[in-house]
Amino acid sequence: MAILDVRDLNKSFGGLQAVKDVGFRVTAGSIKALIGPNGAGKTTLFNLISGVLSPDSGTILFGEMPVQGMKPHQIAEKGIARTFQHIRLFPKMTAIENIMIGRHTHSRAGFISGMLSLPGTWKEESRIRNRSREIMEFLGISSLAESESTSLAYGQQRIVELGRALACEPKLLLLDEPAAGLNMKETAEMADLITKVRDLGITVLLVEHDMSLVMNISDEVIVLSYGEKIADDVPLAIQKNAEVIRVYLGEADA
Amino acid sequence: MTRNRHLQVFLLIAVIIATQLATMLTDTQHYLTQLTMSGYYALVIIGLCLLIGYAGQISLGHAGFFAIGGYTSAFLTTYDLSPVRDKAFIVLLSRMGLLVSTEDLYGGQVLHLHPWAAFLIAIICTIIIAYAVGGPVLKLKGHYLAMATLGFGTIVYKVVLGTEGLGAADGISDVPGFTLLPGSEVSGKLSQRITNYYIAWGLVIFGMVLLLNLVHSRVGRALRSIHGAEDAANAMGINTGRYKLNMFVISAVFAAIGGVFLTHYNGGIGPSEASIMKSVRYVAIVAVGGMANLWGALVMGSVLNFLSLRGYFGSYDDAVFGVILIIIMLFTPEGLLRRDLFSDIREVFGTGKDRGERA
Numbered sequence: 384m385a386i387l388d389v390r391d392l393n394k395s396f397g398g399l400q401a402v403k404d405v406g407f408r409v410t411a412g413s414i415k416a417l418i419g420p421n422g423a424g425k426t427t428l429f430n431l432i433s434g435v436l437s438p439d440s441g442t443i444l445f446g447e448m449p450v451q452g453m454k455p456h457q458i459a460e461k462g463i464a465r466t467f468q469h470i471r472l473f474p475k476m477t478a479i480e481n482i483m484i485g486r487h488t489h490s491r492a493g494f495i496s497g498m499l500s501l502p503g504t505w506k507e508e509s510r511i512r513n514r515s516r517e518i519m520e521f522l523g524i525s526s527l528a529e530s531e532s533t534s535l536a537y538g539q540q541r542i543v544e545l546g547r548a549l550a551c552e553p554k555l556l557l558l559d560e561p562a563a564g565l566n567m568k569e570t571a572e573m574a575d576l577i578t579k580v581r582d583l584g585i586t587v588l589l590v591e592h593d594m595s596l597v598m599n600i601s602d603e604v605i606v607l608s609y610g611e612k613i614a615d616d617v618p619l620a621i622q623k624n625a626e627v628i629r630v631y632l633g634e635a636d637a
Numbered sequence: 638m639t640r641n642r643h644l645q646v647f648l649l650i651a652v653i654i655a656t657q658l659a660t661m662l663t664d665t666q667h668y669l670t671q672l673t674m675s676g677y678y679a680l681v682i683i684g685l686c687l688l689i690g691y692a693g694q695i696s697l698g699h700a701g702f703f704a705i706g707g708y709t710s711a712f713l714t715t716y717d718l719s720p721v722r723d724k725a726f727i728v729l730l731s732r733m734g735l736l737v738s739t740e741d742l743y744g745g746q747v748l749h750l751h752p753w754a755a756f757l758i759a760i761i762c763t764i765i766i767a768y769a770v771g772g773p774v775l776k777l778k779g780h781y782l783a784m785a786t787l788g789f790g791t792i793v794y795k796v797v798l799g800t801e802g803l804g805a806a807d808g809i810s811d812v813p814g815f816t817l818l819p820g821s822e823v824s825g826k827l828s829q830r831i832t833n834y835y836i837a838w839g840l841v842i843f844g845m846v847l848l849l850n851l852v853h854s855r856v857g858r859a860l861r862s863i864h865g866a867e868d869a870a871n872a873m874g875i876n877t878g879r880y881k882l883n884m885f886v887i888s889a890v891f892a893a894i895g896g897v898f899l900t901h902y903n904g905g906i907g908p909s910e911a912s913i914m915k916s917v918r919y920v921a922i923v924a925v926g927g928m929a930n931l932w933g934a935l936v937m938g939s940v941l942n943f944l945s946l947r948g949y950f951g952s953y954d955d956a957v958f959g960v961i962l963i964i965i966m967l968f969t970p971e972g973l974l975r976r977d978l979f980s981d982i983r984e985v986f987g988t989g990k991d992r993g994e995r996a
Contacts, residue, residue, distance in 0.1 A: 454871075455871040467869065471868060471869035473861065473870070487873050488874035498848070504855070
């Protein structure tokens, strides 16, 4: 069953068509990777799915529901969480506070009950904190809880950002270059974490340049070039696809 | 953390009582007048502190909201309704007990709205205007937001200055006292001086408790996240537009409450309360206090306003606040009252190379 069904998506910026008639499906419970040369439209596609941009035409069905053109916060509420290519943690907040923000859509306290500090808000706060601790434990970063997020090592920041997205308890997780800036050991750890997340039943769609990561963990791979989809298949077939080798993987790497 | 917060509030209460006792013992009770007024200005400042420091949205128009509160209340409690006393609506208001009848200087009967009703209307007006202005304006960021709120402040100033019915350049005077409970009214009467000091600072305590609670709540966390990385906050499901707007309105209401009470306390209000320099002053004080530091804003707000009201800055009053703002922005954009102040001073007098980055 497809949890995400993208059909005939188009988006252009002025004269540049960044995404051209792109359509694909993501099977529930799988890991799907989106690869392609720089400027192929991967991040644009991510921004369209997460609501940062709205498409010129086409539909995005999440579950059975069309979500194209919705605002980012509405899409997050529907169950799509994301990370960013350039880490966007909240500065001056501890790692656990960052993850607690991820619980936003699963909690309610508003301005009035917050100002009056009603007893209901205390219970909710401790639920938010406990759930965030569980997530940090799951990712193996409990010891970082009280450190200021932006003072952490780069690789740790990536994991905190992953934790923040997981705290949303998404059905679909969008990871924008989760291994960017990580060394080989960290990349391998990230790959393990992503598979662990998939094993929780969360569908993962990721953009990534690190081919070892992509080919090792993905169930399916889509290749974009100049805004168009040129391949959509299992990793082994992608590695053998002549067109993909020509535009992206390169003869020597293949 | 919660216990720490309670301790701070108790400390505030102790300082407020100690200050009053000190003025009694040293026979400087006349200071209470300026201390009371500083309390009302402090209300504006703590609300603005939350907007600027936590939600990260600047406003150079909060004197406008202060004036909207003050002027609405002043107008409604001084406008004589006796010529239209037979109109059905006025009779209805009278039946509901919302009107008070007093004698004017010449012994004539004057009929006007009860201060409580005027207060409620002033707050409702503020909320409506704040939503109407904040809605479009808060879509802007940084300098553009500053300019737009400055524009709003200018409009309010020019309107109160140019409207005959609001006393034009003279403002509105002879505003009656605001009886909160029998025997205690907000007014400048000498017999009520100590009562008024405690009314003002009681409101400040109440406001601080509300805002401190908010800072440490789910909403406070969301506001800080908007300040830090708005796009990421949005992606986490936070309706950032609505949060910014609500915070803007709450800070406007704090300013308006300060305006209403100070107007009754002073017995009047003039256009200078709506002037741009007032707005700049509020922002300067929030900046000195340490932006995201409610206690810093409260301390600096009380001290600087008190000094200003006592006339220590002489005719350079506005210039002093302008200079303060410039110095803070240049040397310590995160404010004066914060923990790592001393390392920063060393940095400024040392190499001071990455100063710009912190801004």
